[in-house]
Each structure stands twice: as structure tokens, then as C-alpha cells.
Amino acid sequence: MGAAGTGLAFAPFVPWGTFLPNPSSAAAERVPVILPDGSQANAFTFPVNHAEVITYPKTGDAVLDEEAFRKWQFIRLPEKFGGDKNNVSSFRAYSMICLHLWCVWKYWPQEGRMRGECPCHGSMYDPVTGTAFAGPASLQAPPSNTLPQLNFESDAEGNLFVTPPTWGPNKNGVVGYGRFPK
Numbered sequence: 001m002g003a004a005g006t007g008l009a010f011a012p013f014v015p016w017g018t019f020l021p022n023p024s025s026a027a028a029e030r031v032p033v034i035l036p037d038g039s040q041a042n043a044f045t046f047p048v049n050h051a052e053v054i055t056y057p058k059t060g061d062a063v064l065d066e067e068a069f070r071k072w073q074f075i076r077l078p079e080k081f082g083g084d085k086n087n088v089s090s091f092r093a094y095s096m097i098c099l100h101l102w103c104v105w106k107y108w109p110q111e112g113r114m115r116g117e118c119p120c121h122g123s124m125y126d127p128v129t130g131t132a133f134a135g136p137a138s139l140q141a142p143p144s145n146t147l148p149q150l151n152f153e154s155d156a157e158g159n160l161f162v163t164p165p166t167w168g169p170n171k172n173g174v175v176g177y178g179r180f181p182k
Contacts, residue, residue: 148173
């Protein structure tokens with residue numbers, strides 16, 4: 001009990017924020033969408049019905065940038081959902097943290113599948129809305145059934161940028177918690 005009491009006494013003086021991802025530290029300006037190969041995503045050249053993993057927000061620290069809470073599935077929607085348009089409406093980015101038990105899910109673009117799937121317990125996410133439609137995450141009440149998302153804008157050349165997110169369940173969402181669907 002003495003050790004527990006000592007730990008609790010000093011807990012307020014430990015800078016816990018340096019050990020946890022802090023979305024509020026994300027830049028207050030738009031940030032280029034950088035693909036794993038180092039190139040910037042472009043609305044004119046990124047393949048339809050394709051996904052890549054992007055990191056947001058980047059810290060510059062290679063170890064911190066690899067944590068799952070900074071990983072997002074960057075998806076260009078299938079043609080039948082508007083993915084053939086060369087503008088930001090063709091793209092989505094959802095946190096890769098499953099809302100059920102924080103496993104890492106993946107987007108499967110194959111025809112007939114076209115959904116995000118969590119390998120742990122089978123939650124499935126709609127690529128258009130980010131809302132779970134099957135599995136345990138779909139049984140959770142809003143906002144805990146819709147993945148946090150990033151929003152985009154593009155320039156005249158089609159280069160894509162992440163707009164500054166507003167973290168909260170009524171806006172972009174909270175990683176690991178969710179957001180209210182729009």
C-alpha cells in the first residue's frame with residue numbers, strides 16, 4: 001500500500017502527455033497527404049478503389065510515427081461510390097484503430113468485398129461513411145460505431161492536403177472512440 005500511495009502522490013507530476021499521442025499538437029494548417037513511397041497523393045493519379053496507410057500527425061520521430069494511433073487508411077472509393085471523380089469527394093481517411101477493442105483493421109478493395117475488416121473480431125466498416133455495419137463495433141451506440149476521419153482539400157494540380165481536424169465526437173472524431181455520423 002505504501003508503494004501505491006507513493007505512486008499516486010507523484011502521478012500528477014509525471015508529464016503523461018509526452019508518452020501519449022496528442023492530436024491537438026497537429027499543425028493548424030493543411031498538411032500534404034504523403035504516401036508510404038514518399039510521394040504526395042494526387043487526385044488525378046491515385047488509383048480508383050485503392051488504399052494506402054498514411055501517418056497523421058507526423059512528429060518527425062520515426063518510433064512515434066509508427067504507432068497505430070497515428071495510422072490512417074487513405075482510401076479512394078470504388079467507382080460506384082464516386083471514386084472516379086478527380087476531386088476530394090473521391091477520398092476518405094479513417095483511423096485504423098477498430099472501435100471495438102482497438103485492433104488494427106484494413107480496407108479490402110476487391111470487388112464484392114469493398115469494406116474495412118478487423119481481423120480480431122470481425123467488425124466491418126463501410127468505406128463511404130466509416131460506420132460499422134457488421135460485427136461487435138456495429139452493436140455499439142453512436143459515436144462509438146463510426147471511425148474518426150480526416151478531411152481533404154486539393155490544389156489546381158490535384159495534390160491532396162489534410163485540412164486541420166477538429167478533434168471531438170461531433171467533428172472529426174476521437175481516435176479509439178469514434179464520431180457521430182454526418
